[in-house]
Every structure is written in C-alpha cells, then in structure tokens.
Amino acid sequence: MCSPRLTIDSCKPACGWKSNLRQSGATGQLTICGKDDKPLSAAEADRQASSCSATAGNGFLCSAYQPRPVSETLSYGFAITDGIENCCKCFELQWIDGPASGKKVQVQVINEGGNTENNSRQFILLTPGGGVGPNDKGCSTQFGYDWGKQYGGVEKAEHCVILPDSLQGGCYWRWNWAKGDINGWNVEYTQIQCPEQLTSISGCRA
Numbered sequence: 665m666c667s668p669r670l671t672i673d674s675c676k677p678a679c680g681w682k683s684n685l686r687q688s689g690a691t692g693q694l695t696i697c698g699k700d701d702k703p704l705s706a707a708e709a710d711r712q713a714s715s716c717s718a719t720a721g722n723g724f725l726c727s728a729y730q731p732r733p734v735s736e737t738l739s740y741g742f743a744i745t746d747g748i749e750n751c752c753k754c755f756e757l758q759w760i761d762g763p764a765s766g767k768k769v770q771v772q773v774i775n776e777g778g779n780t781e782n783n784s785r786q787f788i789l790l791t792p793g794g795g796v797g798p799n800d801k802g803c804s805t806q807f808g809y810d811w812g813k814q815y816g817g818v819e820k821a822e823h824c825v826i827l828p829d830s831l832q833g834g835c836y837w838r839w840n841w842a843k844g845d846i847n848g849w850n851v852e853y854t855q856i857q858c859p860e861q862l863t864s865i866s867g868c869r870a
C-alpha cells in the first residue's frame with residue numbers, strides 16, 4: 665500500500681536514455697519531445713540533454729504523458745517510481761480510500777524518483793497542474809505559464825485554465841475523474857502487463 669503524489673515538470677525523464685533502459689531490460693526508445701512538443705527521432709531522443717539540466721538541452725517530456733480516463737472506474741497514465749530497473753514497467757494502482765476509492769489507474773513508469781520503504785513503493789503520477797516539484801525549469805522554459813503552487817499545483821478544477829491548452833485535459837482528470845486532490849489517498853498496487861494504449865505512446869516495453 666502507498667500514497668501516490670502528483671507532479672509534472674517537463675524534464676526529460678530518466679528512462680529516456682538507452683543506457684538506463686538497458687539496466688532495466690526494456691526494449692525500444694522512450695519517446696521524448698523537443699521544446700515544440702513534437703517527438704524527436706530515437707537517436708536525438710537519446711542524445712539530447714534534459715531541459716532541466718545545467719546545459720539546458722532540448723529534451724522535454726511530451727504532453728502525451730498525461731492521464732486519461734477510459735471509463736468511470738479506469739484510467740491510463742504514466743508515473744515515476746524508485747529504481748531505474750523499473751523503466752517501462754507497468755503497474756495497476758487501486759485507491760482504497762478517498763473519493764476515488766475503488767477506481768484504478770494503470771501506469772507505465774518512465775522516470776526514476778520517490779522512494780521505497782518497508783516494502784511499500786511510492787508512485788508519483790504525471791499530472792499537469794499537480795505541481796512542478798523541485799525541477800521548475802523545464803515547464804517554464806517550454807511553455808511559460810502559471811503552474812500553480814510548486815508543490816501541489818492548482819487548487820481546484822477552475823484553475824486548470826491557467827495551463828497550456830494541450831495539458832488542460834490531464835489537469836481536469838484529477839478533479840473530474842478522481843474527484844479531488846489525490847495526494848495522501850492510499851492505493852494498493854500490483855505489476856501488470858503493459859496495455860498497448862500506454863506502450864504506443866511511450867515507445868518502450870519492459
């Protein structure tokens with residue numbers, strides 16, 4: 665059991681380098697976008713430094729990596745979790761409390777972060793308007809805009825309009841599908857086979 669958090673920072677994720685994918689045993693090349701939000705070629709995606717690095721490369725997180733509902737009780741999305749060996753693996757998270765209790769989200773891991781304590785894994789769901797976290801350079805470089813609080817993001821659905829048009833759908837997902845802030849609600853999770861709906865966006869498989 666764990667309590668997922670929300671964030672999206674527009675930085676090139678750790679799984680975007682082939683050397684990291686080799687450590688995880690994943691195949692393919694994680695899709696990375698340039699500043700224009702258009703996918704880079706596989707070679708360029710691997711070569712480009714992160715937009716959040718000191719060298720300010722042209723490696724950005726694509727806007728396609730945002731949550732989307734499939735039904736009233738199931739959504740697809742992407743996540744961060746601890747351990748580079750988890751690159752491109754998929755997990756199903758089911759909320760056991762909070763307004764989203766009983767609902768599930770199937771996520772593919774595309775970045776490393778969070779922690780694992782007492783055999784409980786932390787997941788950070790990539791959610792526009794969920795806060796940019798410690799790496800605020802990527803979003804401001806790519807889009808500008810007001811992103812809400814650095815930690816926590818926008819405070820209600822009405823504030824999603826301050827985000828770029830291409831990211832507002834993922835912001836509304838938090839409030840309209842999950843019915844609230846999500847941070848702190850507990851989930852149970854299990855590893856699953858990745859849905860084609862996720863791998864077709866990411867370009868990688870574990």
